Amino acid sequence: MTQTLQEEATNTPAHGATEGKREWLKYISFSTDHKVIGIQYLVTSFIFYLVGGFLATLVRTELATPQSDFVSPDLYNGLFTVHATVMIFLWIVPAATGAFGNYLIPLLIGARDMAFPKLNAVAFWMIPPGGILLMSSFFFGAPGSGWTSYPPLSLVYNKVGEAIWILSVLILGTSSILGAVNFIVTILKMRAPGMVLNSMPLFCWAMLAASCLILLGTPVLAGALILLGFDLxxxxxxFNPTGGGDPVVYQHMFWFYSHPAVYIMILPVFGLISEILPVHSRKPIFGYKAIAYSSFAISFLGLIVWAHHMFTSGTPPWLRMFFMINTMIIAVPTGIKVFSWLATIWGGKLRLNSAMLFAMGFISMFVIGGISGVMVAAVPFDIHVHDTYFIVAHLHYVLFGGSVFGLYAGIYHWFPKMSGRMMNETLGRVHFILTLVGFNLCFLPMHKLGLEGMNRRIAEYDPKFATLNLVCSIGAYLLAVSTFPFIFNALWSIFKGEKAPSNPWGGLTFEWQTTSPPPHENFAIDPMLLIAPYEYGTEKAKEIIQAGPFLATAAATEA
Amino acid sequence: MQGSAIDSQAVVNYQAEVGHGHHGHPDYRVLGVIVFLIAEAMIFLGLFTAYLTFRAVAPTWPPEGTPELELLLPGVNTIILIGSSFVIHNADVAVKKNDVKGLQKWFGITAAMGAVFLVGQLYEYFHLEFGLKTNLFASTFYVLTGFHGLHVLFGLVLILGVLWRSLKPGHYSSSNHFGVEAAEIYWHFVDVVWIVLFILLYLLK
Known part of the structure; x- marks a missing residue:
């Protein structure tokens, strides 16, 4: 009892009551606090996730029957194009890098803020206008050539929407690059004393690898979009063959970014999972260096596999071999991570709370997506399934089963730290089960549909695919319903949830050594590394966890 | 397991420093500029690669009927731009000796050279016998040089901004001159891009 009281006292914000009343205003202001910016990213991107999910529900409603009867085929093209663009550029990328990167990195490395706080705020405030701009395209004829916007189709179809799409992606890409500059400098230069690269938390390694990809890939996409914009x-x-141009050059430039983009969306989530699993397994991470370095192996290989999206675009056979082999090799560093995670939870004292359930769901679902990924890497198989629902199934297992499950795990794990309140466990589990069932119901049958030849991006299909498509649509509705317990849980917990102690999970990384939520500038005293991040189960770890949050306790004494 | 990875010397040094209680951190802005320029370099690299691919795929390059490019004016322009990189470096040397007058002089000369380059570029545009949409070579020519020209213009704005700020006494000193360094690094970058561009568009036959 006494201990709870003490902890509640340390959790009270240090400033006066009048300031507290206007506290929420900072979340809609040009704040330079990395924690505020991280939460701004998270809330904004989650709103866009709901928008993208709504678009997906419309798409699945159209596909519930073989006829084109719910929306016009023209609008259908706009729906799936904007759905994909929103989910990639406005949900997963800003949530994985912007939200968790900004919120966690300074805390994990023991810094007071990011290296360039103002630049950080500028990068965030490019997201809402970019997103609203994209949404506005529905009023002018939404872009309908798919999120890949391949010319020559994109040059002749819904041109105004296409121009808006290009401008919006350029804005969002610039925001992403500015964020990456900040992450790289912060991670390389602002670590607490005693923390060398090999003792920083694995999320930092993952973010460093992802930031390098953003820095090298996104500008090339910008180049491609500038040229596409000139054509348009x-x-x-x-890129217009009638004027002597070459549409395949666009495909190369586009995928030079957009394949690494897959790793930009999954590497930070790999990092989140590497943080969450050891805490809830009460065991040191298995293979710290293997997990850390494999992020960079994935980054490097990720830059030289892009043409595997173009096996049917007239790519010469010798080049297809090169890209096929590289793509398959990526399974090795990815497999190293998966086996290290399994070895981490093996024999641990598992706590099956919502964060851990989503983390374990992540591993199982991601592995399915990873295996179908190796399948489509093979040229002959890819020629068979190219542009079919097999690809749609594969990419959703990676991006939803992978990234989104991981992001949910991250939200459940760090919600107490961000808000100072615990989330409801029962609702969390209901959310997890609905998500897992809805997700598999929606996307597992698509493998079969694709193998049997159902094409993607078409509103009408052969009636023989009707039954499985109806199952997919029911799964999609279940998935839509699954977000309600989460939203209710999050909103209710922010206001009425049980007060969170500083270190609810017994974590060893710096963010758990300060108050929940952390004070302005994070730590009362400059942190230094007492113990490597994942030494769970050792005597020293027990001492540190029992002694309580040392960086916050000192704050109380100082005050 | 990773206990060995903790840098114990740094901890000891740090413990010695804790008493000072400084809350700021060193200035990483120059590093930030360099990291950002990697991204900038990638845009140009993407555009250059696209140009080389168009060139390699086309049956004849430049396409038939493309008028020859004059080398004299762009050659002089190249010399001016490369020269300006040496000039702007003198400003950096000057500010490190606390010589703000020298900084202003060298930045002023650099700005003038940059402006001459831009005027020369525009002059060339108006006297070329092909337009943006004449053929694929013409389009790449204008987009590449135009995109580079925008960077020169931005560099010029940076330089003029530094000049403006340097009018305030004590704004730049030997210990505090990030703006000078950033403008200089950016200017060198724009210069290097031009050299590659010049070779690709004018010299490579």
Whole structure:
């Protein structure tokens, strides 16, 4: 009892009551506090996730029957194009890098803030206008050539929407690059004394690898979009074969970013999982260096596999071999991570709370997506399933089963730290079960549909696919319903949830050594590394966890 | 397991420093500029690669009927731009000796050279016999040089911004001159990009 009281006292914000009343205003202001920016990213991207999910529900409603009867085929094209663009550029990328990267990195490395706080705020405030701009395209004829926007189709179809799409992606890409600059400098230069690269938490390694990809890949996409914009608006012929241009050059430039983008979306989530599993397994992470370095192996290989999206675009056979082999090799560093995670939870004292359930769900679902990924890497198989629902199934197992499950795990794990309140466990488990069932119901049958030849991006299909499509649509509705317990849980917990102690999970990384939520500038005293991040189960770890949050306790004494 | 990875010397040094209680951190802005320029370099690299691919795929390059490019004006322009990189470095040397007058002089000369380059570029645009949409070579020519020209313009704005700020006494000193360094690094970058661009568009036949 006494201990709870003490902890509640340390959790009270240090400033006066009048300031507290206007506290929420900082979340809609140009704040330079990395924690505020992280939460701004998280809330904004989650709102766009709901928008993208709504679009997906419309798509699945159309596909519930073989006829095109719910929306016009033209609008259908706009729905799936904007759905994909929103989910990639406005949900997973800003949530995985922007939200968790900004919130966690300074805390994990023991810094007071990011290296360039103002730049950080600028990067965030490019997201809402970029997103609203994209949404506005529905009023002018939404872009309908798919999120890949391949010319020549994108040059002749819904041109105004296409121009808006290009501008919006350029804005979001710039935001992403500015964020990456910040992450790289912060991680390399602002670690607490005693923390060398090999003793920083694994999320930092993952973010460093992902930031390098953003830095190297996104500008090339920008280059491609500038040229595409000239073709579209001015009428040049860079990618227009009728004027001597070459549409395949666009595909190369596009995928030079957009394949690494897959790793930009999954590497930070790998990092989150590497943080969550040891805490809830009460065991040191298995293979710290293997997990850390494999992030960079994935980054490097990720830059030289892009043409596997173009096996049917007239890519010469010798080049297809090169990209096929590289793609398959990526399974090795990814497998190293998966086996290290399994070895981490093996024999641990598992706590099956919502965060851990989503983390374990992540591993199982991601592995399915990973295996179908190796399948589509094989040229002959890819030629068979190219542009079919097999690809749709594969990418959703990676991006939803992987990234989104991991993001949910992250939200459940760090919600107490971000808000100072615990989330409801029962609702969390209901959310997990609904998500897992809905997800598999929606996407597992798509493998079969794709193998049997159902094409993606088409509103009408052969009636023989009707039954499985109806199952997929029911799964999609279940998935839509599954977000309600989560939203209710999060909103209710922010206001009425049980007060969170500083270290609810018994974690060893720096963020658990300060108050929940952490004070302005994070730590009362400059932190230094007493113990490597994952030494769970050792005597020293027990001492540190029992002694309580040392970086916050000192704050109380100082005050 | 990773206990060995903790840098114990740093901890000891740090413990010695704790008493000072400083809350700021060193200035990493120059590093930030360099990291950002990696991204900038990638845009140009992407555009250059696209150009080389168009060139390699086309049956004849430049496409038939493309007028020859004059080398004299762009050659002089190249010399001016490369020269300006040496000039701007003098400003850096000057500010490190607390010589703000020297900084202003060298930045002023660099700005003038940059402006001459831009005027020369525009002059060339108006006297070329092909337009943006003439053929694929013409389009890549204008987009590449135009995109680079925008970077020169931005560099010029940076330089003029530094000049403006340097009018305030004590704004730049030997210990505090991030703006000078950033403008200089950016200017060198724009210069290097031009050299590659010049070779690709004008010299490579």
């Amino acid at each position: 608006i001015v009428g040049t012929a860079f």
